[in-house]
Amino acid sequence: MSSTYKPQQASDKNLEAMRKFAETYAKRTGTYFCSDLGTTAVVLEGLAKHKDDYGSPLCPCRHYEDKEAEVAAAYWNCPCVPMRERRECHCLLFLTADHPFAGTAQEISFEQIREETNRFTVS
C-alpha cells in the first residue's frame, strides 16, 4: 500500500458490530476466515467504515461510482447477494473449507483486528 496515504479506521462501535456479525455468520454458514487473519481484519475495518459513513456495510472490495446509491441498491451490502446465494465472497472474508485461502478460525478478537489495521493509519 502507499506509504503516504493513511486510511481512516472505523468507529469502535461499528467495528465490534461487524466483528460479532462475522463470527456468527461464519458459524451459521459453515464458512471460515482467511488463513491470514490480517486479511480478515482489514475487510472488517472496511465494512465497519462503510457502516459509519453510509449506514450499511458495503463491500470494501469493489469500486463504486456512487456509494450511497449502492447502499440503497443493497446488492453489495454484506452479506452480499453472491454470498447469500452461492457462498461466494471475493473479499476472502467467508471462505468454504475447500477454498485455497481458507483457514480454520471462525473467531477474531477486536484487538487482533486493530493490531493489524493500526499498521496502516496514524491514529
Next chain:
Amino acid sequence: MSSALSVTDATFEEEVLNSDIPVLVDFWAPWCGPCRMVAPVVDEIANEYEGRVKVVKVNTDENSKVATDFGIRSIPTLMIFKGGQKVDILVGAVPKTKIEATLEQFL
C-alpha cells in the same frame, strides 16, 4: 530496488497511457483484504521486470475517475496497458505465476 509508483487521476495519462513500455496497473483500495495480499507481489514484479514493465498502483477511493473510466468493479483488479491501450485484465487475488505468464505475452 524498485516498487510500484502511485498514480492518480491527474497523472494516469502521462504515466500509463503515454508509457513507452508495457504498464501493469494495480487498482486497489485501503480496506480491501485481497488487495493487501496482491500488493507485495506487485512490488516484487516491479523489481523483477524493472526496465521492461512499468508497475504502478491506483487507489480507487482517491482516484475515482480513472477507476470508473476503466470500468473497475471488483478489486483488486490488475490491468495491463501497452501502447496506451488496455490489453489484459486479472481480477482478484491472483497468484504471482499467473501475473507473470500474462505479462510475458506483451513483452
